[in-house]
Amino acid sequence: MADFWDKQIERADYLAREESGSKELLAFYVQLLRAQKDVYESFRTRKDWLPSGDLERDLPVVMSSVTGVLECVARHGPEALTSEAQMLLAGQPHNLAHMLLDYWRSPSDTQFFAKSILQPYARWLAETSAVPVVRELAVCERTCPFFGVSPQLIYLVSKESSAESGVRDLLCATCLSTWEFRRVVCANCGEERPAKLSYFHSPVFDHIRIDACDSCQHYLKAIDLTRLGHAVPLVDEIYAVPLDLWAREHGYTKIELNLVGL
Numbered sequence: 001m002a003d004f005w006d007k008q009i010e011r012a013d014y015l016a017r018e019e020s021g022s023k024e025l026l027a028f029y030v031q032l033l034r035a036q037k038d039v040y041e042s043f044r045t046r047k048d049w050l051p052s053g054d055l056e057r058d059l060p061v062v063m064s065s066v067t068g069v070l071e072c073v074a075r076h077g078p079e080a081l082t083s084e085a086q087m088l089l090a091g092q093p094h095n096l097a098h099m100l101l102d103y104w105r106s107p108s109d110t111q112f113f114a115k116s117i118l119q120p121y122a123r124w125l126a127e128t129s130a131v132p133v134v135r136e137l138a139v140c141e142r143t144c145p146f147f148g149v150s151p152q153l154i155y156l157v158s159k160e161s162s163a164e165s166g167v168r169d170l171l172c173a174t175c176l177s178t179w180e181f182r183r184v185v186c187a188n189c190g191e192e193r194p195a196k197l198s199y200f201h202s203p204v205f206d207h208i209r210i211d212a213c214d215s216c217q218h219y220l221k222a223i224d225l226t227r228l229g230h231a232v233p234l235v236d237e238i239y240a241v242p243l244d245l246w247a248r249e250h251g252y253t254k255i256e257l258n259l260v261g262l
């Protein structure tokens, strides 16, 4: 739904003015979200077209809407990305097409451009119930049931039916949909021993914590909607970038980098 993007944009716009967060990164993220929304809208409003789920087949449509994202990054992005965006804008379209197909076949959080461009596409697939034609999906509770990729973050919600056992949701890094996940398990390696799982919290970001695993040394951020109901997980995750720096200093690697590269 178009509402999804508006909600992210509004929250990022608001948090970009807060002192405690990462203002510059959020200011960039607002612009990126706007460009992603335009990509999504171009798919949604396209006449007589629904995605097939096969990116190779859908590529002409996807390629026709990527310029906005590249121009946005060239204009507003951090230095490390602006020159690459300019290069892609000036380069042969088939280079970009290859990049998108590579990501589709084997997603990686370091492929910033492909991830930014394909998030709206993957989300539109999920919403139109098109089945993505991708590699063989490994069936695993730690990867998105729709797309088979890593989660971007964890979020905690209160669900009356499961108050006792406790569940949390994972949010997919590519199609941005969510799935339920058990509470005391590492989202990377599946470690279940409580002594190996650590939680770190700073009063500055009261509703956000680091969920880390000492078996695989990986972590993700958990956004606790029971503490702040109007938080928007994808955006609040970026707001709390200082926690990533802390986790890195303590030797943890993030399961999936976010779109500002942290």
Ligand SMILES: [Zn+2]
Pocket (backbone or CB within 6 Å): 144, 145, 146, 147, 148, 149, 172, 173, 174, 175, 176, 177
């Ligand atoms: Zn997904």
Ligand SMILES: [Zn+2]
Pocket (backbone or CB within 6 Å): 186, 187, 188, 189, 190, 191, 213, 214, 215, 216, 217, 218
């Ligand atoms: Zn682990």
